Amino acid sequence: MLEAVAEVADGVGTVVTYNGKSFDVPLIETRFAFHRLDTPFAGMPHIDMLHPARRLWRSEQDGLTSCRLSLLERALCGDVREGDVPGMDIPGRYFQYVRSGDPRPLSAVLEHNRLDLLSLAILTARAAQMLEEGSVSASTAREALGLGRIYERAGRMSEARACFARAAGIDGELRGDVLTRGEALRAFAVLSRRERRYDEAAHAWRRLLELGGCAPHTVREAIEALAIHHEHRVRDLTAARTFALQSLHYPATASRREAVHYRLARLDRKIDAAMQMPALF
Numbered sequence: 001m002l003e004a005v006a007e008v009a010d011g012v013g014t015v016v017t018y019n020g021k022s023f024d025v026p027l028i029e030t031r032f033a034f035h036r037l038d039t040p041f042a043g044m045p046h047i048d049m050l051h052p053a054r055r056l057w058r059s060e061q062d063g064l065t066s067c068r069l070s071l072l073e074r075a076l077c078g079d080v081r082e083g084d085v086p087g088m089d090i091p092g093r094y095f096q097y098v099r100s101g102d103p104r105p106l107s108a109v110l111e112h113n114r115l116d117l118l119s120l121a122i123l124t125a126r127a128a129q130m131l132e133e134g135s136v137s138a139s140t141a142r143e144a145l146g147l148g149r150i151y152e153r154a155g156r157m158s159e160a161r162a163c164f165a166r167a168a169g170i171d172g173e174l175r176g177d178v179l180t181r182g183e184a185l186r187a188f189a190v191l192s193r194r195e196r197r198y199d200e201a202a203h204a205w206r207r208l209l210e211l212g213g214c215a216p217h218t219v220r221e222a223i224e225a226l227a228i229h230h231e232h233r234v235r236d237l238t239a240a241r242t243f244a245l246q247s248l249h250y251p252a253t254a255s256r257r258e259a260v261h262y263r264l265a266r267l268d269r270k271i272d273a274a275m276q277m278p279a280l281f
Helices: 002-009 019-033 050-057 068-079 086-101 107-139 141-153 157-168 178-196 198-211 215-230 237-247 254-275
Strands: 015-016 046-048
Touching: 002 019, 002 050, 015 019, 015 157, 019 046, 050 086, 050 107, 050 141, 068 107, 107 141, 107 157, 141 157, 141 178, 157 178, 178 215, 198 215, 215 237, 215 254, 237 254
Parallel strands: 015 046
Antiparallel strands: none
């Protein structure tokens, strides 16, 4: 997506759609194939803005549970459409035109499409600006988290890390709900662990536990990660055992619970062995 946005900025031919990968473009290509014509989209980069929009702006806390263009238009620009024809009415108006030959019902459809194109242009420009400016461009924790995920998918880990830190409140505070901050702390911890920044990962897991209100499976993941961290890196067997016991209080599959019991038995053996070792001095 990053490369395609760059091509849009450079004026290179690119298809930009909203849910076009699963609907519009396949439908148009099928029509071209039916008439034995070459598709006009062959070899062209395609940005479907629905997917980055979901990552950047969909938030139940803000009441934006849908990512319809008109709702994003209202949320991002404060613009409310007046007298807009509902999308569900458009096929009926088209078939009415086909039957009657009267084009007047299509005027509202054309206006609806015009506004959609304007909204799509605004959406794409906003996303491109954010990708260029990085984490500082995010105005909410949800934006910073979504931007970090886009960077992560593109393999740009330093930018992803900065976005996750900002969304989590590690690097400055942004407006965000508990679930979003919990997701950001988890993403920061997982990325830090992948980069072998184990202490920073553990710090993020602890902050997630202090946050409260996170999903139970996320809390269990944090506790299990801290149990592993204290056993294998900090070498604090007592703390590792405490975290392992805490993880049993959260729902888990039978295999995961079996793994915890196996870890507890191993920790008990290590603790007993440490207690039986003679003092060096």
